[in-house]
Amino acid sequence: MMNIDNSERGDKRNGRQQDFLQSLVDFTKDHRAVYWSGSLSQFIENVLPGDPQGAARSSHQYIWDMIRWTRCDDEDGNFKSKLFADELFGVDESIERVVDYFKAAAAGSEVGRRLLLLLGPPSGGKSTLVILLKRGLEEYSYTDAGALYGIQGCPVHESPLHLIPHTLRSTFRETYGVEVSGEMCPHCRARLEHEYAGDFLRMPVERIFISEAGRSGIGTYAPHDPTTADLADLVGSVDLSKVAEFGDEGDPRAWSWSGAVYAASRGMLEMIEILKVKREFLYLLLTLTQEKNVKVSRFPLIYLDETILAHTNLAEFRKFLQESENEALLDRMVIIQVPYTLNYKDEARIYKKLISAAAPAFREVHLDPHVLHAAAVFATLTRLHEGEEKEQELVKRVRVQANEEVEGVNRSEAERGRQKTPDEGLGGVSPRFVINALSNAIIQSDKKSLSTMDVLLALKDGIENDARIDPKKKRKWVDYLVLARKYFYNRWVKEDVHKALFVSFEQEAQDLLDKYLDEVEATLDNRQVKDPITNEERRPDERFLRSVEEKIHISDSGKQSFRQEVVRKAMVAFKRGEKFTLDRHAQLHDAVQQYLFEQRRDVLRLVSSSSRPDEEVRQKISVVEKRLVDEYGYDSHSAKEALNYVTTLLAQE
Numbered sequence: 218m219m220n221i222d223n224s225e226r227g228d229k230r231n232g233r234q235q236d237f238l239q240s241l242v243d244f245t246k247d248h249r250a251v252y253w254s255g256s257l258s259q260f261i262e263n264v265l266p267g268d269p270q271g272a273a274r275s276s277h278q279y280i281w282d283m284i285r286w287t288r289c290d291d292e293d294g295n296f297k298s299k300l301f302a303d304e305l306f307g308v309d310e311s312i313e314r315v316v317d318y319f320k321a322a323a324a325g326s327e328v329g330r331r332l333l334l335l336l337g338p339p340s341g342g343k344s345t346l347v348i349l350l351k352r353g354l355e356e357y358s359y360t361d362a363g364a365l366y367g368i369q370g371c372p373v374h375e376s377p378l379h380l381i382p383h384t385l386r387s388t389f390r391e392t393y394g395v396e397v398s399g400e401m402c403p404h405c406r407a408r409l410e411h412e413y414a415g416d417f418l419r420m421p422v423e424r425i426f427i428s429e430a431g432r433s434g435i436g437t438y439a440p441h442d443p444t445t446a447d448l449a450d451l452v453g454s455v456d457l458s459k460v461a462e463f464g465d466e467g468d469p470r471a472w473s474w475s476g477a478v479y480a481a482s483r484g485m486l487e488m489i490e491i492l493k494v495k496r497e498f499l500y501l502l503l504t505l506t507q508e509k510n511v512k513v514s515r516f517p518l519i520y521l522d523e524t525i526l527a528h529t530n531l532a533e534f535r536k537f538l539q540e541s542e543n544e545a546l547l548d549r550m551v552i553i554q555v556p557y558t559l560n561y562k563d564e565a566r567i568y569k570k571l572i573s574a575a576a577p578a579f580r581e582v583h584l585d586p587h588v589l590h591a592a593a594v595f596a597t598l599t600r601l602h603e604g605e606e607k608e609q610e611l612v613k614r615v616r617v618q619a620n621e622e623v624e625g626v627n628r629s630e631a632e633r634g635r636q637k638t639p640d641e642g643l644g645g646v647s648p649r650f651v652i653n654a655l656s657n658a659i660i661q662s663d664k665k666s667l668s669t670m671d672v673l674l675a676l677k678d679g680i681e682n683d684a685r686i687d688p689k690k691k692r693k694w695v696d697y698l699v700l701a702r703k704y705f706y707n708r709w710v711k712e713d714v715h716k717a718l719f720v721s722f723e724q725e726a727q728d729l730l731d732k733y734l735d736e737v738e739a740t741l742d743n744r745q746v747k748d749p750i751t752n753e754e755r756r757p758d759e760r761f762l763r764s765v766e767e768k769i770h771i772s773d774s775g776k777q778s779f780r781q782e783v784v785r786k787a788m789v790a791f792k793r794g795e796k797f798t799l800d801r802h803a804q805l806h807d808a809v810q811q812y813l814f815e816q817r818r819d820v821l822r823l824v825s826s827s828s829r830p831d832e833e834v835r836q837k838i839s840v841v842e843k844r845l846v847d848e849y850g851y852d853s854h855s856a857k858e859a860l861n862y863v864t865t866l867l868a869q870e
Contacts, residue, residue, distance in 0.1 A: 254369060254423040257380050264366065265393065272366060273378060273395040276484055276524045279365070280350065281323035283357040284316055300353045301346070306566040307558020308342050311335075314553045315346065322524075328551055332506045334491065335528040337555035340647040343528040346555065347487050350526070351435050354484055358427040358434065365434070365483065369421035371405050372474030373482035373521060374433055379405075380417040399509070400520040403469035427484050436481030436523075440493040451501060452476040452513050467515040478511060481523045491527035492537045502527075503549045528555075531643060556642030557600050559618040564593035567648050572655070582659050583666045585859070586713070586850035591669045591706045592651045595676060598697040600645030612704045622803035646694070654679040666854035669706050670862065673698050707866060713851075714863045715814045717844040726809050729765075730799055733809070734787055736762050737780045768811040769804050779804075 253264065265272055274282065287300040301312055315333070322329030335343040357363035367374040378397045381389055386397045401409070405420070413419045427434030438451060447454075453476040463471045478486060488494070488502065505511055506525050510518040529537075537543050558564050568589045572580060597615050606614070616623045658667055658675035680686060680694050716723075736757045739746045745754040763776070771779050783805060787797040799806040838860070845856040 252424055253366075254421065256418060257377055257420050257422055258418040260366065260377055260422040268364070269393040269395045271362075271364065272376070273393075273397065275323070275329075275398070276522050277319060277322035277329050279363075279483070280354065280485065280524055281319040283353050283363065284319060286357055286360070286362060287353060300349050304349055304570070305342050305345060306570075307560045307563030308346075308555055311337075311342075311553055311555045312346070318551055318553070319524075330507050331549055331551040332503055332525045332527060334550045334552045335526070335555050336531065336534055336552055337528075338557060338643055338645075338647065339530055340649045341555050341557050343555045344489075347526055347528060351429055351485060351487070354427045354434060355429065358425075365425050365427070366422055367425040367483065368405050369423040370408070371402060373402050373404075373479045373519070374425050375399065375402055375405065375482065375520075376522075377420070377422040379520075380409075380420055382417070399522060400518075402519055403516050404472070404474065407469050425483070432480035434481070434484030436477035436479070436484075436486045437489065438477040438486070438494075439489040440491075446495055446498070448497060448501065449473075450476060451478050451498065452511055453479065469516060472513075472516070478505060478521060478523070481525075482521050484523060486523050486525045488525060488527035490529050490533065492529045492533040499546055503546060507549060554643070557596070557645060557647070559597055559600060559642050560620070561590060561593035561597045561615060562619050564596055564648070565589040568592065568651060568655070571648060571652050575652075579656065579659060581665060582662075583852040583855065584672075585666075585668050585852075585855035587669045587706055587709045588655075588667060588672050590709070591701050592655070592672055592676060594701040594705045595673070595694075595697050596646040596648070596651055598700060599694055600642050602641050603693075608700060608704070611700060615705075650679065651676065664854055666852050668855045668858040668862075669710070670702075670858070673702055673706075710859050711814065711863055711866065712810060713845060713849045714841070714859055715810065717841045717849060726799055726813060729809050729813065730797070730805065733762065733765055733805070734783070734797070737784060741780060741784060765808050765812050768808045768815070 255263070271282075284298055284300065287298045289297050289299045289302065291297050296313070296316060298312070298316070305312065315335075318328055318333055335346065337343050358365055366377055368377050368380070376399060378389075379399050379401045381397050390396055409415060409417060409420060425433060429435040429437065440446065453473045456471055456473040459471040460468075465471065480486075486502075491499070491502075501511065502525055505521060505523070509520055509522055511521055512518055538547075558567070572584075594615055597618065598611060601611070601614060613623045613626055617626055654675040655667075655672060657679065658671050661675075662671065677695055677698055680691050680698075683691075686694070735746060739757040740759070740762065746757055747754050762780075763773075766776055766779065783802060786802055790797040790801060799809060841860065842851075842853065842856040845851040845859060846853060851859060
């Protein structure tokens with residue numbers, strides 16, 4: 218048996234390796250870039266006619282084309298991008314706003330003359346969003362659609378179209394149907410005069426590729442001590458080693474073009490924690506965004522076409538707002554909030570991604586199937602707007618945010634309530650806090666397995682030992698851990714154990730649903746039901762109907778409308794030629810599960826409570842544990858823990 222298992226694992230591993238090798242081959246085919254170089258004359262003759270629009274693209278248009286290149290809409294036709302699909306979770310609204318910004322800017326809207334600022338709490342995804350855009354630009358520049366050309370040797374990789382004299386640009390527009398925008402940089406102007414005697418058709422042109430590491434098309438600036446920060450980090454300075462060669466500090470060839478704004482030309486400049494920089498830095502950046510120009514001493518205005526994408530945290534932004542002189546700066550920014558997700562299912566996906574990127578020792582520890590979701594529920598609770606809601610109301614809000622059907626909650630009303638609290642998601646626990654607690658739980662455990670209770674206790678320990686959290690908030694957050702366990706984990710683990718007890722659970726549940734529908738239809742039609750065993754006709758079994766409905770607190774006065782709703786949904790499924798199953802009605806799903814669970818309560822106690830079980834009981838325990846492991850994501854340790862935990866819950870009820 219062991220040899221067979223090892224063989225199967227080996228076959229799967231070899232299959233994955235072959236799939237990965239094929240994906241590498243496909244990638245190289247899709248991104249096979251052809252380097253090109255030649256004079257401007259050759260560029261205009263051989264390259265430009267193939268794609269005049271592409272050659273004249275602005276940085277905003279180029280980024281928008283890159284985003285469209287990664288497009289993969291969802292089933293409802295909503296815009297989705299492969300760029301973000303496997304990396305960012307729960308911030309779809311923020312991504313949509315970023316996409317809308319580039320769409321509008323590419324169309325020539327005024328937003329293209331605004332600095333884009335991402336605002337949100339730490340570890341909320343701001344940096345990741347920018348990194349993904351930068352990766353997308355690098356990858357896109359290696360495709361045929363993303364081909365980008367610049368003047369060879371230009372320190373700002375400027376468009377070769379800048380060499381077209383102004384007197385000929387109207388003719389160029391009439392010939393190729395595109396507008397030439399921008400001016401030649403001082404460096405290329407000097408080269409044109411000294412090396413080519415003004416013959417711009419001889420100026421060399423080449424295909425350029427965007428590369429952050431190569432400082433081509435992507436620039437990044439991170440603030441440091443304001444007292445030592447130098448504007449030269451952005452715009453460069455005189456290169457004293459070249460002054461002797463060219464004889465003049467004002468010669469552009471004696472200038473060090475190492476500033477971040479030059480590296481970002483034709484692409485994107487990332488400004489990390491932008492509000493920590495000196496005000497003179499901000500004015501330079503906003504002028505660059507507004508006018509596409511930079512003023513450097515000794516030189517005329519330098520034309521630079523780039524998108525400035527900045528990000529900062531809430532604390533810095535609130536401090537910035539308090540200073541009245543910053544109003545003019547704020548007016549030139551497009552601010553997009555990137556909050557924490559409030560969907561616990563998306564939050565769990567974030568944890569899974571972070572774990573997959575962690576050290577091998579971390580990944581080798583087995584987590585029971587509810588660890589990440591229970592931790593995510595706790596995190597979501599800390600991010601919701603603090604009110605006076607009772608426990609049940611908070612639970613409903615968490616479930617609504619996860620797009621679950623909740624009794625008594627209208628989805629449109631829930632959406633309106635969400636709009637009244639726009640600050641939700643801007644505070645609370647960060648994903649890093651949860652991952653740190655997971656790490657501590659792994660370090661302290663002597664097993665290669667963690668249960669949900671282990672992690673909830675680790676989170677409690679993390680809260681109590683964090684000096685940054687005030688005592689009042691600590692108490693509230695510990696209460697949220699109790700809520701996550703009581704209303705979420707308890708329900709999930711009981712369902713798992715219940716289903717594992719009965720191999721025929723799915724069919725048994727469907728049979729019970731069919732029986733409920735038959736009885737309800739007979740009741741509503743005021744007709745009798747034929748007993749399947751005796752074939753005798755009888756009145757509908759009202760006692761059975763109420764025993765199911767009471768599991769989800771359907772009152773006697775509300776039973777009629779509930780039954781009509783169930784029948785209506787069943788008829789919709791029937792008209793579509795589909796079977797009406799439990800997953801089509803969340804409330805009825807819960808009712809049937811609880812009804813079956815109630816019927817088997819004594820059996821479960823027998824299976825999981827014997828301290829010295831006999832052979833028959835031991836066999837039952839073994840079967841339940843095996844099914845938990847094989848079908849529900851547990852390992853041997855966490856399966857035993859789940860059985861013991863559910864037994865304890867039953868004893869308390």
